[in-house]
Amino acid sequence: MITRTDLEAISRLDHPEGHLLSLYLPLFKDKSDTDYNIELKNLLRSANQRFQHESGNELPDAFSELFEDIRVYIRDNAGKYGRGIALFASPDDGIVETRSTPDIIESSAIVDARPNLAPLIRLVEDFDPYCICIISRDQARILTGYLDHLDEHSQLEDDEVPGQHDQGGWSQARFERHIEDHVHRHFKRVAEKLFQMLENKEYTHLILAGPEEVVSGFESTLHQYVQDRVIGHVRLLMEANINDVRDNARDVLADYIRKRKLTLIEQVESESKANDLGVHGLTETLEALQRGQVQSLVVDSDVRSSGIVCKECGAMSVAPGEGNTCVFCQSDEIRDMDNIIPGLITTAFQQGSAISVIDNDEQKEHLGRLGGIGAILRFRVEQQSA
Numbered sequence: 281m282i283t284r285t286d287l288e289a290i291s292r293l294d295h296p297e298g299h300l301l302s303l304y305l306p307l308f309k310d311k312s313d314t315d316y317n318i319e320l321k322n323l324l325r326s327a328n329q330r331f332q333h334e335s336g337n338e339l340p341d342a343f344s345e346l347f348e349d350i351r352v353y354i355r356d357n358a359g360k361y362g363r364g365i366a367l368f369a370s371p372d373d374g375i376v377e378t379r380s381t382p383d384i385i386e387s388s389a390i391v392d393a394r395p396n397l398a399p400l401i402r403l404v405e406d407f408d409p410y411c412i413c414i415i416s417r418d419q420a421r422i423l424t425g426y427l428d429h430l431d432e433h434s435q436l437e438d439d440e441v442p443g444q445h446d447q448g449g450w451s452q453a454r455f456e457r458h459i460e461d462h463v464h465r466h467f468k469r470v471a472e473k474l475f476q477m478l479e480n481k482e483y484t485h486l487i488l489a490g491p492e493e494v495v496s497g498f499e500s501t502l503h504q505y506v507q508d509r510v511i512g513h514v515r516l517l518m519e520a521n522i523n524d525v526r527d528n529a530r531d532v533l534a535d536y537i538r539k540r541k542l543t544l545i546e547q548v549e550s551e552s553k554a555n556d557l558g559v560h561g562l563t564e565t566l567e568a569l570q571r572g573q574v575q576s577l578v579v580d581s582d583v584r585s586s587g588i589v590c591k592e593c594g595a596m597s598v599a600p601g602e603g604n605t606c607v608f609c610q611s612d613e614i615r616d617m618d619n620i621i622p623g624l625i626t627t628a629f630q631q632g633s634a635i636s637v638i639d640n641d642e643q644k645e646h647l648g649r650l651g652g653i654g655a656i657l658r659f660r661v662e663q664q665s666a
C-alpha cells in the first residue's frame with residue numbers, strides 16, 4: 281500500500297539539471313522481456329520528444345543506458361511488483377525509488393527536475409483502506425481491503441449462545457433476556473475489535489453488512505469514532521464468498537467517492553462565485569497555489585495546459601510575464617512546459633492540499649463549466665485578481 285508518507289519522501293527527490301525520470305509501467309504475467317523492451321523504447325522516445333519540446337535539448341545519451349538498466353531490472357524483478365511499477369531514476373544516481381502500483385495506472389515516462397507524482401497522488405487520495413464487517417446475532421466476519429485486495433481479518437463467534445433446548449426451567453421472558461445479554465456481549469466484543477483496528481489505522485472507511493435489524497442494533501453499540509467511519513450498509517449473508525463481498529464493497533466505495541467529489545465541485549462553484557473560499561479556472565487556481573492557499577484541489581483527469589515553470593522560485597503560470605519573465609519573482613530563468621498539470625498536482629500535494637481528480641463524465645461536464653479546475657481555499661486574500 282502506498283501512503284501519503286511514502287509520497288512525501290518521493291516528492292523530495294529532485295534533480296537540479298532536470299534529469300529525473302518518473303516511469304510508470306503496468307506489469308502483466310504474460311508480458312515477455314521483448315514486450316518490455318519495445319514498451320520501454322517507446323517510452324524513452326516519447327520522454328525525449330517531450331523533453332526536447334520543453335527545453336530545446338535532446339535527452340543526454342546516458343538515458344539510453346538508464347533505460348537498458350531499467351529493462352534488466354524489470355526482467356529480473358517484475359515478480360516483486362505485482363501489477364505495476366512506479367520507478368524514479370536518473371543517469372547519475374541510477375534507480376533511486378521504486379513502488380508497486382495497481383494496474384489502473386497507465387504507462388508513462390517524464391523527465392523533469394521534479395518527480396511526476398500525479399498518478400500516485402490520485403491513488404492515495406481516492407483509495408483508502410476499508411473494512412467490511414458482516415454481523416449476525418452470534419457471529420461476525422471482519423475483512424479488510426485496499427484497491428483490489430480483500431482479506432479475511434478475523435472471525436468472531438459467540439459459541440455459548442444458548443439454544444432452545446437450554447431453556448430448561450427458565451421462564452420465557454428470563455430466557456429471552458439471557459439471549460439478549462449474549463447478543464449484546466457479542467456486539468460489544470466485535471465493536472471493541474473494530475475500535476482497536478481503527479486505532480491501529482487498519483482502515484479508514486467501514487461498511488456494515490448483514491440483516492438490516494441486526495446491523496442497526498449493532499451500529500448503535502459502536503464507538504462514536506467508529507460510527508463516523510461508516511460509509512454504507514449492504515445485505516450479505518455470513519457465508520458470502522469473498523468475491524461477492526468485494527463486489528459489494530467496491531460499489532459502496534465508488535458511490536461514496538462519487539458523492540464526495542460532487543460535494544466538492546458544488547462547494548468550489550458556490551465559494552468561487554461568491555468570491556469567498558474558492559477559486560476556479562487555471563490562472564486563478566495557480567495563483568492561489570502560489571500563495572499557499574489551496575486546501576483542496578479539484579481537477580478534471582483530462583485537463584492539460586502548456587505553461588511555464590520558473591527555475592528560480594518554482595512557480596508555474598500559464599504564460600510568462602512581461603519580457604518573458606516569471607510573473608512572481610521576475611526571474612528570466614523560465615522553462616516552457618508541455619503540460620503543467622502534473623507539476624501543479626505535485627505542488628498542491630507538497631503543500632498538504634487534498635486532491636480530487638474527476639473522471640466521471642457528468643462531473644467533468646459540471647467542472648468543465650468552471651474551467652476544468654478549481655480549489656477550496658484555506659484562507660481568503662482580500663485583493664481579487666483581475
Ligand SMILES: [Zn+2]
Binds near residue numbers: 591
Ligand atoms: Zn519565479
